[in-house]
Amino acid sequence: MTDLYDILANPAFWVAVLRIATPLILGTLGVLLCERAGVLNLGIEGIMVAGAFTGWLAVYAGAPLWAGVAVAAGCGLLFGLLHAWLTVGLALSQHVAGLGITLLATSLSYYGYRVSFPKVNTPPTIQPFQPMEQLDIPVLQAQTPLTLLALLLVPLVAWVLYRTPVGLALRMVGENPQAAESQGASVLALRTGAIAAGSALMGVAGAFLTLSAFNSFYFNMVNGRGWICVALVVFASWRPGKALLGALLFAFFDALQLRLQQAGDALLPYQVYLMLPYLLSILALVLVARRAAYPKALMKPYRKGER
Amino acid sequence: MRLEKRNAASPLALVLAPFGAIGFTLVVSSLLVLWAGAPVGPTWGHLLRGGFGSVFAWTETLTRATPLVLTGLAATVAFKARLFNIGAEGQLYAGALAAVAVGGLHGGEGLGLPAVLLFPLMVLAAAAAGALLLLGPALMKARLGVDEVVTTLLLNFIVLLGVSALLDGPMKDPTAMGWPQSVALQPELELGRLVEGARVHTGLLAAAALGVALWALLKFTTFGFDIRALGANARAAAFAGVPVTRTVMGVALLSGALAGLAGAVEVAGRTGYVTLDMSPGYGYSGIVIAMLAGLHPLGVLAAAVFVAGVLVGADSMSRAIGVPNYIADVIVAASLLSVLVAALLAQYRIRWR
Numbered sequence: 001m002t003d004l005y006d007i008l009a010n011p012a013f014w015v016a017v018l019r020i021a022t023p024l025i026l027g028t029l030g031v032l033l034c035e036r037a038g039v040l041n042l043g044i045e046g047i048m049v050a051g052a053f054t055g056w057l058a059v060y061a062g063a064p065l066w067a068g069v070a071v072a073a074g075c076g077l078l079f080g081l082l083h084a085w086l087t088v089g090l091a092l093s094q095h096v097a098g099l100g101i102t103l104l105a106t107s108l109s110y111y112g113y114r115v116s117f118p119k120v121n122t123p124p125t126i127q128p129f130q131p132m133e134q135l136d137i138p139v140l141q142a143q144t145p146l147t148l149l150a151l152l153l154v155p156l157v158a159w160v161l162y163r164t165p166v167g168l169a170l171r172m173v174g175e176n177p178q179a180a181e182s183q184g185a186s187v188l189a190l191r192t193g194a195i196a197a198g199s200a201l202m203g204v205a206g207a208f209l210t211l212s213a214f215n216s217f218y219f220n221m222v223n224g225r226g227w228i229c230v231a232l233v234v235f236a237s238w239r240p241g242k243a244l245l246g247a248l249l250f251a252f253f254d255a256l257q258l259r260l261q262q263a264g265d266a267l268l269p270y271q272v273y274l275m276l277p278y279l280l281s282i283l284a285l286v287l288v289a290r291r292a293a294y295p296k297a298l299m300k301p302y303r304k305g306e307r
Numbered sequence: 308m309r310l311e312k313r314n315a316a317s318p319l320a321l322v323l324a325p326f327g328a329i330g331f332t333l334v335v336s337s338l339l340v341l342w343a344g345a346p347v348g349p350t351w352g353h354l355l356r357g358g359f360g361s362v363f364a365w366t367e368t369l370t371r372a373t374p375l376v377l378t379g380l381a382a383t384v385a386f387k388a389r390l391f392n393i394g395a396e397g398q399l400y401a402g403a404l405a406a407v408a409v410g411g412l413h414g415g416e417g418l419g420l421p422a423v424l425l426f427p428l429m430v431l432a433a434a435a436a437g438a439l440l441l442l443g444p445a446l447m448k449a450r451l452g453v454d455e456v457v458t459t460l461l462l463n464f465i466v467l468l469g470v471s472a473l474l475d476g477p478m479k480d481p482t483a484m485g486w487p488q489s490v491a492l493q494p495e496l497e498l499g500r501l502v503e504g505a506r507v508h509t510g511l512l513a514a515a516a517l518g519v520a521l522w523a524l525l526k527f528t529t530f531g532f533d534i535r536a537l538g539a540n541a542r543a544a545a546f547a548g549v550p551v552t553r554t555v556m557g558v559a560l561l562s563g564a565l566a567g568l569a570g571a572v573e574v575a576g577r578t579g580y581v582t583l584d585m586s587p588g589y590g591y592s593g594i595v596i597a598m599l600a601g602l603h604p605l606g607v608l609a610a611a612v613f614v615a616g617v618l619v620g621a622d623s624m625s626r627a628i629g630v631p632n633y634i635a636d637v638i639v640a641a642s643l644l645s646v647l648v649a650a651l652l653a654q655y656r657i658r659w660r
Contacts, residue, residue, distance in 0.1 A: 042456065092651060096598055110631075118631075224461070230457050231457050271469065271472035275464075278462075278468075281461050285453045286451060
């Protein structure tokens with residue numbers, strides 16, 4: 001067990017935990033916003049790919065890093081508007097529309113990458129975000145500004161949801177759209193806004209991968225992180241604070257499996273360690289399912305005058 | 308803007324809807340072709356010829372369509388009952404592994420059974436493997452209320468890693484020069500060719516027959532009625548005496564079995580062994596095909612041929628002109644979304660107010 005102690009006592013481990021958690025925090029907050037307004041957004045996996053690609057492409061073309069982040073957010077917002085039109089405007093199945101958007105966003109990004117770099121074998125690189133060394137806080141100073149942004153967004157989203165009139169209306173729309181409508185709130189506008197904002201966050205979550213964690217765009221780089229965010233929202237009972245906790249807990253086990261795998265004691269095939277994040281997600285879903293406080297109107301399409 | 312249900316679906320809209328969807332998809336993908344700097348006309352020409360333009364193109368398209376029919380049927384029967392099985396990819400690999408585990412040459416001789424016995428055993432094992440894999444998420448949905456979309460999706464990753472571990476370890480072919488590749492299927496278990504010198508095999512006929520069988524099951528049996536009732540309105544179905552949990556479990560077994568069969572058919576008809584890249588996402592494409600077909604088993608046959616043709620045609624077009632073959636996935640995704648919208652607009656009218 002000294003091995004385990006060595007791992008946990010090493011600050012580099014905790015740096016890795018926070019780094020792995022960052023895209024999960026951003027993505028989970030994004031899913032949370034959509035679901036609090038009553039809309040499941042399975043487009044997240046594809047939107048993260050699109051954010052990773054467009055943000056990176058903008059920086060590669062010469063834009064400053066923060067402009068790349070803005071491009072990724074804008075790209076996520078556009079896919080969010082499409083999702084909102086399909087699921088809120090046209091009241092199509094949220095499951096199917098989301099999967100369709102994942103497919104569309106992923107294939108468009110891969111196509112765009114191949115068109116932009118037809119004969120490239122090693123992916124071109126950019127100069128990514130650098131650690132914030134001027135900060136004098138142990139683990140945090142080894143992180144890039146996007147991690148700080150993600151951490152600051154948690155209280156911000158919580159404040160908007162619980163302390164502002166918009167947040168109240170948004171939660172109401174997710175619980176009982178009929179009641180919200182009778183109070184004069186526009187279900188269409190609130191849900192569209194929530195999906196657009198949430199999808200923008202998903203775009204930034206993807207951009208973190210190319211602009212912070214790595215310096216290039218790879219195929220399959222999102223690799224199921226989006227789906228894990230969807231599971232984390234259930235784990236978090238749709239609360240921003242618990243979403244942060246869930247993302248950190250999850251990243252803790254992911255970083256741990258990486259270290260154990262590198263330690264090379266090889267008790268088990270390396271694939272078993274790679275399975276852990278997905279197994280943990282399912283376990284989290286099962287453990288929380290019984291007391292899950294789903295927004296009551298989640299996945300229920302709302303058509304004015306129809307019940 | 309609000310939607311208003313039409314009293315009767317407008318016949319004109321029903322006819323025009325698919326054309327509108329195709330037109331929209333063509334416009335979007337043509338713009339992408341122009342972005343790649345290729346001429347639109349010749350690109351589409353190459354794609355069509357590559358997918359449907361010759362006997363060889365047709366054999367390739369139908370070969371590719373065979374597993375897609377099965378995964379499409381798997382999604383159809385599940386979605387009909389509102390069991391959102393997104394795990395067909397994992398179920399396909401589970402079926403493929405089971406097929407090789409039963410019918411493979413382990414150390415040269417296999418199980419030592421005659422092929423007459425071994426073949427049905429192999430098919431059963433593949434179906435059972437796929438079915439059992441979906442049973443977990445279905446139980447979690449029925450007993451605990453865990454959303455099956457996320458669990459089946461995550462299971463795909465778990466299964467693929469499991470397959471990878473097995474292909475590195477117990478099921479690795481020692482003669483494969485270090486490639487992660489399973490032991491080979493016994494040659495006498497391989498499916499026969501339908502066309503001399505082409506890859507299209509008898510699995511196509513089996514898949515088509517299963518499509519017809521599923522159509523009959525849904526239309527004429529009590530189980531089929533229960534499935535449709537459950538999909539239309541779960542609460543009303545329960546109230547009317549439909550055994551909800553039992554039906555969902557039955558659907559899960561059936562859907563998983565179909566996806567598992569897709570794996571067996573690929574192994575016995577095309578590859579002869581399991582590799583990590585034997586499916587380029589057939590499980591996910593099956594979902595799209597089911598939706599394109601409007602969840603109709605016979606429509607799945609047509610939709611699978613369409614999607615397979617686009618995939619095969621895009622590969623050949625990409626070799627000829629150099630437009631990336633990811634255009635095929637864009638076409639499939641855009642047609643999915645536009646078909647959904649078109650089908651909706653045929654039933655509802657938009658009132659701008």
